[in-house]
Amino acid sequence: MDPAEDANYRRQVVDGAKPIYENGLVQFGEGNVSVRVKKADEFFTTPSQNDYETFNVEDVVYMKFDGTQLSKGRPASSEYRLHVAIYQARSKVNCVIHTHSPYASMLSVAKMEIPVLFEEMVIFLGGPIRLAKYAQSGTDELGKNALEAMGEGNVCLLTNHGIVACGRDVQKTIKAALLVEKMAQIYVGANLLGHVEVVPEASLPKFLEYFKGLSSTTSLKKT
Numbered sequence: 001m002d003p004a005e006d007a008n009y010r011r012q013v014v015d016g017a018k019p020i021y022e023n024g025l026v027q028f029g030e031g032n033v034s035v036r037v038k039k040a041d042e043f044f045t046t047p048s049q050n051d052y053e054t055f056n057v058e059d060v061v062y063m064k065f066d067g068t069q070l071s072k073g074r075p076a077s078s079e080y081r082l083h084v085a086i087y088q089a090r091s092k093v094n095c096v097i098h099t100h101s102p103y104a105s106m107l108s109v110a111k112m113e114i115p116v117l118f119e120e121m122v123i124f125l126g127g128p129i130r131l132a133k134y135a136q137s138g139t140d141e142l143g144k145n146a147l148e149a150m151g152e153g154n155v156c157l158l159t160n161h162g163i164v165a166c167g168r169d170v171q172k173t174i175k176a177a178l179l180v181e182k183m184a185q186i187y188v189g190a191n192l193l194g195h196v197e198v199v200p201e202a203s204l205p206k207f208l209e210y211f212k213g214l215s216s217t218t219s220l221k222k223t
């Protein structure tokens, strides 16, 4: 790969990893960020046991979808299979972010899905946040279950684990991962307060059109 292109992909992974760490979505060694290489079955990703505090471009791992490592040095997290499953299923996805963000993980343990609480959930995520069936980390099953739960949307909760988000680019995927955690906090809080009011069903189609134009990563057509 051309060195400038290589540097650009590495920078994008770092740019995706810093905000999820700074916003408390991951701690040392948790979660991962990847960026797809255009027109190739390859991607760049965070390494195994990532220290987000010191993480920089030289720590980024370059891999093929089949698991062959193309960069020297640090290995990728075994969770790379989750990322590959999403890239293979969705050609529009250019970034995948997996976190163990606390409130969303709490709901994944309680096995609670998040209904549409704010209109922005439809605009940026595609609708409610569903829960993927349990699968062990590092297995192909985890990716399969995640895709099933995502449906036409860009995110899901992973039972007893955390969340996964995908998007057309790094910025949109960061936004999705942050929004999942914010909605999880609001949902937990509203449940504790004793009432959850969801956005009326009749409001959803308009915002779903925005999603199709702005953020959708499936072949959803504009109607």
Ligand SMILES: [Zn+2]
Pocket (backbone or CB within 6 Å): 030, 031, 079, 098, 099, 100, 137, 161, 162
């Ligand atoms: Zn994980």
